[in-house]
Amino acid sequence: MDRRGLSAAVAALVLVGLVGAGSVVALGGAAPGGVGGLFGDASDPPALVAFDSAGAHCPEDFSANSSTSVSVGAANTEITYVRNVSLPGPSHAVGSPTFERLNESAYILDVPIEETGNATRSCSGAVRYNGTMRIPAGDDPWTLIVEHDGEPVTTLRGDSNRSLLGGSASVSGSASAPDSATNGTNTSA
Structure with missing residues (x-):
């Protein structure tokens, strides 16, 4: 696996870990007054x-x-x-x-x-x-x-x-x- 592939794999694992731990990551920011984007x-x-x-x-x-x-x-x-x-x-x-x-x-x-x-x-x-x-x-x-x-x-x-x-x-x-x-x-x- 090259350096670019390894960086992408680590970033994906960090994102999965954050979501699994109860943290919601909103790409582009959260919607006003509620959870937005992919999750609502x-x-x-x-x-x-x-x-x-x-x-x-x-x-x-x-x-x-x-x-x-x-x-x-x-x-x-x-x-x-x-x-x-x-x-x-x-x-x-x-x-x-x-x-x-x-x-x-x-x-x-x-x-x-x-x-x-x-x-x-x-x-x-x-x-x-x-x-x-x-x-x-x-x-x-x-x-x-x-x-x-x-x-x-x-x-x-x-x-x-x-x-x-x-x-x-x-x-x-x-x-x-x-x-x-x-x-x-x-x-x-």
Whole structure:
């Protein structure tokens, strides 16, 4: 074996030894927020990937509740938040939400409650909305603040256990509201 062949063989053995010992070598650098390259997918940027709301209606018994589910992948974590909201008047509805990064691991989902200009119901009404947010998997532990018209109503905190094959998450939350009729949360992971 010549000198060039011997150097290549030694380099291959060193690489195999590093990977076998638990070290990951990323050729060209690691992807932001997660393991990239040959060993996983690169993280996608934070985003509100889906949002919908049911039409406002007049419920017989209003129940202010919410639920949270978290799906952890090698590159991204998806957080789905569902909430029932009591509206302030018969001409109000849920508007178009915004989702933004507050800092390295905190995010804000702001859901506006807007006046539509015409009273479409005989009561103040209630509506249920469902939003799914995507954050990079490396943003652990993470915080998601849910606001209505800029006022915090729920703060969720999570930490994901992930591997190259997927992961799991633990989530805790707290709720606040301007009045006790709309205060309630049911958080699960």
